[in-house]
Amino acid sequence: MSSLRVAIVGFGKIARDQHMPAIAASEGVELVAVADPVASLPGVPHAATLVELLRGGPDIDAVAICTPPQVRHSQAAIALAAGKHVLLEKPPGATVAEIAPLAAAARVARRTLFTAWHSRYAPAVEPTRQWLAGRQINSVRIIWKEDVRVWHPGQAWIFAPGGLGVFDPGINALSILTRILPQSLFVTSADLAFPANRDAPIAANLALSDARGLKIAAEFDFRQTGPQTWDIEIQTDGGLVSFSHGGRKLRVGDLQHVDAAKAEYPALYRRFHELAASGDSDVDLAPLQLVADAFLLGRRRMVEPFED
Numbered sequence: 001m002s003s004l005r006v007a008i009v010g011f012g013k014i015a016r017d018q019h020m021p022a023i024a025a026s027e028g029v030e031l032v033a034v035a036d037p038v039a040s041l042p043g044v045p046h047a048a049t050l051v052e053l054l055r056g057g058p059d060i061d062a063v064a065i066c067t068p069p070q071v072r073h074s075q076a077a078i079a080l081a082a083g084k085h086v087l088l089e090k091p092p093g094a095t096v097a098e099i100a101p102l103a104a105a106a107r108v109a110r111r112t113l114f115t116a117w118h119s120r121y122a123p124a125v126e127p128t129r130q131w132l133a134g135r136q137i138n139s140v141r142i143i144w145k146e147d148v149r150v151w152h153p154g155q156a157w158i159f160a161p162g163g164l165g166v167f168d169p170g171i172n173a174l175s176i177l178t179r180i181l182p183q184s185l186f187v188t189s190a191d192l193a194f195p196a197n198r199d200a201p202i203a204a205n206l207a208l209s210d211a212r213g214l215k216i217a218a219e220f221d222f223r224q225t226g227p228q229t230w231d232i233e234i235q236t237d238g239g240l241v242s243f244s245h246g247g248r249k250l251r252v253g254d255l256q257h258v259d260a261a262k263a264e265y266p267a268l269y270r271r272f273h274e275l276a277a278s279g280d281s282d283v284d285l286a287p288l289q290l291v292a293d294a295f296l297l298g299r300r301r302m303v304e305p306f307e308d
């Protein structure tokens, strides 16, 4: 297909850090506009809202929705109604059920809806999925701890209803887990720590399982200072598989594989380009469903207030 002309909707941290350079590095994908209440990029047409962009901006084929999740659905619905392909940053929405009408609209319009779980595009994920296939998995441990002040400075939306709190990064681990393990997983218990002055958890411990009683433990914490931890360890009958640095480092026995930083988003845009060429969608809600179930089942504890 000819070049995919993309507008970024929501020009904040992730749009600047990852989407902009990934688009620039992607053949056949072009950044042609930005819609954001305030933020803009010199030399690129800007509108304060997507509606204004669609009314008076340059022609676009697709949008990458990089807003906070609470407004993702409304922006995606507007874009699909205008006949645009849609990439949804993770999480794909603030609720699970809001995605079905978007998927239906995409189907009717023959446009792409892409739930872009960026962590799944770390190059170590696919080889791990293949290595695990057919092996017996004995247990899984996830430790995903980062400093919210470093990664989300001043982002009030993250602790607002629908902002997911610590599940904003935690869902990345769940997106890897649900990609590399073929079976259905479910939450069996959850302990959620809510700061007294916030509406979303700052830490969470989850237990998950599958139909065979596999034990999966996940620890998520936003209060980590110093070195950050994004690790997944999988005990198997073939030895220990260890993912660290969010899936960038993979160790299986004596073998170690280290990926270059920033490999995920170019791969994500290759996939989006491919999908848009056919009008197919790629929608997977498994990670979001697990987070929603943790909220359903979770025991809630109040912890000290969080000040940014």
Ligand code: NAP
Residues within 6 Å of the ligand: 009, 010, 011, 012, 013, 014, 015, 035, 036, 037, 038, 039, 048, 049, 050, 066, 067, 068, 069, 071, 075, 089, 090, 091, 118, 151, 152, 155, 168
């Ligand atoms: P952010 O820095 O707060 O950026 C969000 C941007 O969206 C802001 O500029 C905001 O403008 C704008 N916005 C809000 N409502 C809008 C609307 N209706 N139309 C157009 N723009 C709108 O947040 P972020 O860190 O980039 O995160 C955005 C999403 O990316 C989140 O879902 C997050 O989970 C995901 N993500 C983030 C990271 C990361 O490291 N930060 C990594 C991967 C994925 P105002 O501030 O003026 O409201």
